[in-house]
Amino acid sequence: MDFLELLLSLAQSTLRFTPILIFAAMAGVFSERAGIVDIGLEGKLLIGAFVSATVAHYVGFGLAGMLAAMGACIVFGWLHGLATITFRGDHVISGLAINFLAVGLTKTIGHALFAKGGDTPNLGGPDSTGWERLQALIPKQVWLDIAPGLSENPLLLSIVSIHGWLIILAFVTVFGTWWVLMQTRFGLRLRFVGEEPQAIDTAGASVTAYRFAAVTIAGALCGIGGAYLSTSNIASFTPGMSADMGYLALAAVIFGKWRPFQAMLGCLLFGFLFAVKDRLDGASQGILTQIPSQFFEALPYILVVVVLAGFVGTARAPKAVGRPYVKERE
Amino acid sequence: MSQSRELHPIINYGVVPILQLVLAFAVAGLLIVLIGQNPVQAVQLYVTDVLLSPVGIGQSIYYGTTLMFTGMAVALAFHAGLFNIGGEGQGLVGGIAMTGIALLMMGHFTGDVGLLVPGFLAVPLLFIFAALGGAAWAAIPGYLQAYRGSHLVITTIMFNAIAFSLVLFLLTGWFQNPETPGDPKSPLYPESWWLWKLGDYFQYQLVGLEAQYQEFKDAGLKVKDIKAQHAEFWEQRSLARSMKNSAANVSFLFALLLAVGFWFFVWRTKWGYAIRAIGFNQTAARYGGVNVPRTMVMTVCLSGALAGLAMTNIILGNGSDSEHVLRETGLVGLGFVGIAVALMGRNHPFGIILAALLFGSLFQWGEVIQLKGQFIRPKLDIDKEIVVALQGLVVLFTGALYLMVVWGVQWFARRVLGGWGFAKEEVGEERA
Known part of the structure; x- marks a missing residue:
C-alpha cells in the first residue's frame, strides 16, 4: 500500500515534469532533423516561461501568455536562424548566446517590471476565475457559471475542468512531430535538408526556407514548453527556472536517436529522475536518510551522462547537422 | 576576378572586433x-566608477x-x-581539490594544528x-567525447550541475567551517597563503598614515583643518x-606569464x-x-586545468x-564569461588579455550599478x-553573427571605398 502510494506520487510528478522536456525535445527533433543544432532550447524555454507569466499577469488570460511566449520564442528562433543559416555562424555559439541573453534579459526586464528580484507576480489569486493559469482548458468557475447544475456532480466537474490539457498536448505533440516528419512531404524534405541539403536544392526547393521553417516550429514548441513551466506547472516565473531542462531535452533527443517517440521515452526517463529527486530530496525514507540529499539533486544529471555514454555510442546524427549550406555558384 | 576576398589584417583584427562590440x-x-532607464547615466557610471577610479581599475x-x-x-578547447x-564545474572541482589539500595541511580533518607550511611552499601546491x-x-x-562520441557541450553542462551538488555536499559536511554551521563555506585559509594583493600595499601604507593622522589629532587639529592644511596627506589617506x-x-x-605559455604551447x-590539426x-x-x-x-584536461586555476584567484586572491x-558559488559565472572572452579575443592570448580586462571591467560595472545605482x-x-545580457550580445555579435559584420565591412569596402581595405595578395575562398 505504501509502496503503491509512492509509485503513484512518482508517476504524478513524472507527468508534471515530462511535458517541459517533451516540448523542448520535439523542438530539438525538428531543428536537428533540419540540420540545426539547438543548444538554445534552454534559453528559449526560459524566455517562453518569462513572457508567458508576464503577459498572463497583465492580460489575465493564460492562453494569451502562451501565444506571446510562442511569438517571443519564434523571434529568438529566427535570431538563431539568422546566425546559423544566413550568416553560417557556429550553431553552438549562437545557441549559447541565446541562453546568455535569456538569463540576462529575463532578469533585467523582470526586475524593471516588477522589482521582485526577477520574479513575476503570482498568477491566479484566490478570487480569480482561473483564466490566467494554463491549467484547465475551461476553468472550474466558468463551468459553474455556464452550468450551475454541475456543482451537484463533482466527478463530472473535475473531468471537464481537468488540470492537464497541456500534458495531453505534449503527448499529442509527439505524435504530431512523428506524423509531420515521417508522413508528409514537408517532413521528408525537412529530413533531407538535414541529411543531404544538395538534394533538396537540386530538387528546386529552398534549403534556407526549410531550415527557417524548422527553427520557427522549434521556437513555437519551446514557447509552449516555457508557458507550461511558468503558467501551468507553477504560477509564476522565477529566474533560472528552466534549470538545464533544455539541455536535458537535447540529451533526450540524442538518446532517442533523433526520433520523436524514442526521444519521448528519454523525456519520460529524465522526467522520472526529476520526480525521484523531488520525492526523495530530504525525505526520511528509511535507508535513504543515509544518502545525502545532494546525491539526489545530482542524480538526473549523472544518469544523463551515463545514458549518453552508454547507450548512444553508435548514434548517428543527421549528416549535415551543424553545417551551413553554401550553394554552389556557377 | 583579381580582387582578393580577405580583408586587410588591420581591418580584420582591429575594425571588425570594435564594430562587433x-x-x-x-x-x-x-x-x-x-x-x-538612462543609458547615458549607466555609461557615466562606467567611466567615473570603473575606468577612472583606482578601486574600479583594481577590481x-x-x-x-x-x-x-x-x-x-575555452580558447584552448576551441x-x-x-x-x-x-x-564553472571544473573551477568548482579545482576549488574542491585545492581546499581538500589545504584543509589537510590545516589539520581540519584530523582536528589538530596540522602542518602549516609557509606560503612559498603551500601556494604552488x-x-x-x-x-x-x-x-x-x-x-x-x-x-566520453573522444571515445564514446558523447556531446561535450551536454556532458560538461551536466558536470557543472553535478559539481554544484558535490560542492554543496562537501561544504555542508566534511569541508564545513565548524564556526559557521548555517553558512555553507570552508574554513578560512591561513593568512600566510593569501596572494599578495594591491590592497596589501595600501594597508601597509595606511599604518603610517593613520599614525600620522593620530598625531594631527593629538596636536588638536580638526578634520577640516587637516583637509585644508595637509591636502596631499588627506588625499593619500582616503586613497x-x-x-x-x-x-x-x-x-x-x-596569468600574463601563462598567456605567453599558452601562445608558445x-x-x-x-x-x-596536434591540437590545431584536429581543430x-x-x-x-x-x-x-x-x-x-x-x-x-x-x-579538454588542459582546458579544465586552466578553469581550475581560475579558482586560485577567487579563493587565494580575494579582496575581502x-x-x-x-x-558553492565557485567562479560566480566568470567561467561562462570566459566563452565571450575567448570569442572576443579570437582565441589568441593577446586578444584574450584585452577581452578579459574589458569583461572584468564590465563585471565590476555590474557591481557598481547594483551598489551605487540606488x-x-x-x-x-x-x-x-x-551584464549577462551584454555578454550574450557580445557572444552573438563576435561569434554567431561574425560573418554578418565581416560581410558588411566587405560590402562597405568594396562599394563605398572602392576596394580599399582588402588584403593585397589573393587568399582564401578564391583559390579554393
Missing part, C-alpha cells in the same frame, strides 16, 4: 532605454585575471574544435591541486582607505600543433599521424579578508544581470 553595446543601450584587473584563466580554458562550457582538480573533472567528459581591499593581485602577473610545440580537420590530422582521441582528452574560503540622482535602477 559597438553593435553589442548599442543593443544593450537600447535595452536600458526600453526598461526606462577590473581582479575579475580580468579570473577571466584570463577561464578565457584561455583550437581543437571542441566546446568546453564546463568551466594549491595551484597544482586546483589545476589537477579542474583537469580531473574535465577528463570524464573529454574521454589608501578605499584601496585597502583592492583585490588585484600577483596572479595577474602569473599552441603555436610552437608539437602538442599545440582544422580531424581526418587530415589522423592521416598526419595525430592520435585524435588522445589529443582530444589532453586538450573573510572570503578566502571555498563557496544612491545617485536620478536613481539608476538596473539589475546587474544586464
Whole structure:
C-alpha cells in the first residue's frame, strides 16, 4: 500500500515534469532533423516561461501568455536562424548566446517590471476565475457559471475542468512531430535538408526556407514548453527556472536517436529522475536518510551522462547537422 | 576576378572586433532605454566608477585575471574544435581539490594544528591541486567525447550541475567551517597563503598614515583643518582607505606569464600543433599521424586545468579578508564569461588579455550599478544581470553573427571605398 502510494506520487510528478522536456525535445527533433543544432532550447524555454507569466499577469488570460511566449520564442528562433543559416555562424555559439541573453534579459526586464528580484507576480489569486493559469482548458468557475447544475456532480466537474490539457498536448505533440516528419512531404524534405541539403536544392526547393521553417516550429514548441513551466506547472516565473531542462531535452533527443517517440521515452526517463529527486530530496525514507540529499539533486544529471555514454555510442546524427549550406555558384 | 576576398589584417583584427562590440553595446543601450532607464547615466557610471577610479581599475584587473584563466580554458578547447562550457564545474572541482589539500595541511580533518607550511611552499601546491582538480573533472567528459562520441557541450553542462551538488555536499559536511554551521563555506585559509594583493600595499601604507593622522589629532587639529592644511596627506589617506581591499593581485602577473605559455604551447610545440590539426580537420590530422582521441582528452584536461586555476584567484586572491574560503558559488559565472572572452579575443592570448580586462571591467560595472545605482540622482535602477545580457550580445555579435559584420565591412569596402581595405595578395575562398 505504501509502496503503491509512492509509485503513484512518482508517476504524478513524472507527468508534471515530462511535458517541459517533451516540448523542448520535439523542438530539438525538428531543428536537428533540419540540420540545426539547438543548444538554445534552454534559453528559449526560459524566455517562453518569462513572457508567458508576464503577459498572463497583465492580460489575465493564460492562453494569451502562451501565444506571446510562442511569438517571443519564434523571434529568438529566427535570431538563431539568422546566425546559423544566413550568416553560417557556429550553431553552438549562437545557441549559447541565446541562453546568455535569456538569463540576462529575463532578469533585467523582470526586475524593471516588477522589482521582485526577477520574479513575476503570482498568477491566479484566490478570487480569480482561473483564466490566467494554463491549467484547465475551461476553468472550474466558468463551468459553474455556464452550468450551475454541475456543482451537484463533482466527478463530472473535475473531468471537464481537468488540470492537464497541456500534458495531453505534449503527448499529442509527439505524435504530431512523428506524423509531420515521417508522413508528409514537408517532413521528408525537412529530413533531407538535414541529411543531404544538395538534394533538396537540386530538387528546386529552398534549403534556407526549410531550415527557417524548422527553427520557427522549434521556437513555437519551446514557447509552449516555457508557458507550461511558468503558467501551468507553477504560477509564476522565477529566474533560472528552466534549470538545464533544455539541455536535458537535447540529451533526450540524442538518446532517442533523433526520433520523436524514442526521444519521448528519454523525456519520460529524465522526467522520472526529476520526480525521484523531488520525492526523495530530504525525505526520511528509511535507508535513504543515509544518502545525502545532494546525491539526489545530482542524480538526473549523472544518469544523463551515463545514458549518453552508454547507450548512444553508435548514434548517428543527421549528416549535415551543424553545417551551413553554401550553394554552389556557377 | 583579381580582387582578393580577405580583408586587410588591420581591418580584420582591429575594425571588425570594435564594430562587433559597438553593435553589442548599442543593443544593450537600447535595452536600458526600453526598461526606462538612462543609458547615458549607466555609461557615466562606467567611466567615473570603473575606468577612472583606482578601486574600479583594481577590481577590473581582479575579475580580468579570473577571466584570463577561464578565457584561455575555452580558447584552448576551441583550437581543437571542441566546446568546453564546463568551466564553472571544473573551477568548482579545482576549488574542491585545492581546499581538500589545504584543509589537510590545516589539520581540519584530523582536528589538530596540522602542518602549516609557509606560503612559498603551500601556494604552488594549491595551484597544482586546483589545476589537477579542474583537469580531473574535465577528463570524464573529454574521454566520453573522444571515445564514446558523447556531446561535450551536454556532458560538461551536466558536470557543472553535478559539481554544484558535490560542492554543496562537501561544504555542508566534511569541508564545513565548524564556526559557521548555517553558512555553507570552508574554513578560512591561513593568512600566510593569501596572494599578495594591491590592497596589501595600501594597508601597509595606511599604518603610517593613520599614525600620522593620530598625531594631527593629538596636536588638536580638526578634520577640516587637516583637509585644508595637509591636502596631499588627506588625499593619500582616503586613497589608501578605499584601496585597502583592492583585490588585484600577483596572479595577474602569473596569468600574463601563462598567456605567453599558452601562445608558445599552441603555436610552437608539437602538442599545440596536434591540437590545431584536429581543430582544422580531424581526418587530415589522423592521416598526419595525430592520435585524435588522445589529443582530444589532453586538450579538454588542459582546458579544465586552466578553469581550475581560475579558482586560485577567487579563493587565494580575494579582496575581502573573510572570503578566502571555498563557496558553492565557485567562479560566480566568470567561467561562462570566459566563452565571450575567448570569442572576443579570437582565441589568441593577446586578444584574450584585452577581452578579459574589458569583461572584468564590465563585471565590476555590474557591481557598481547594483551598489551605487540606488544612491545617485536620478536613481539608476538596473539589475546587474544586464551584464549577462551584454555578454550574450557580445557572444552573438563576435561569434554567431561574425560573418554578418565581416560581410558588411566587405560590402562597405568594396562599394563605398572602392576596394580599399582588402588584403593585397589573393587568399582564401578564391583559390579554393
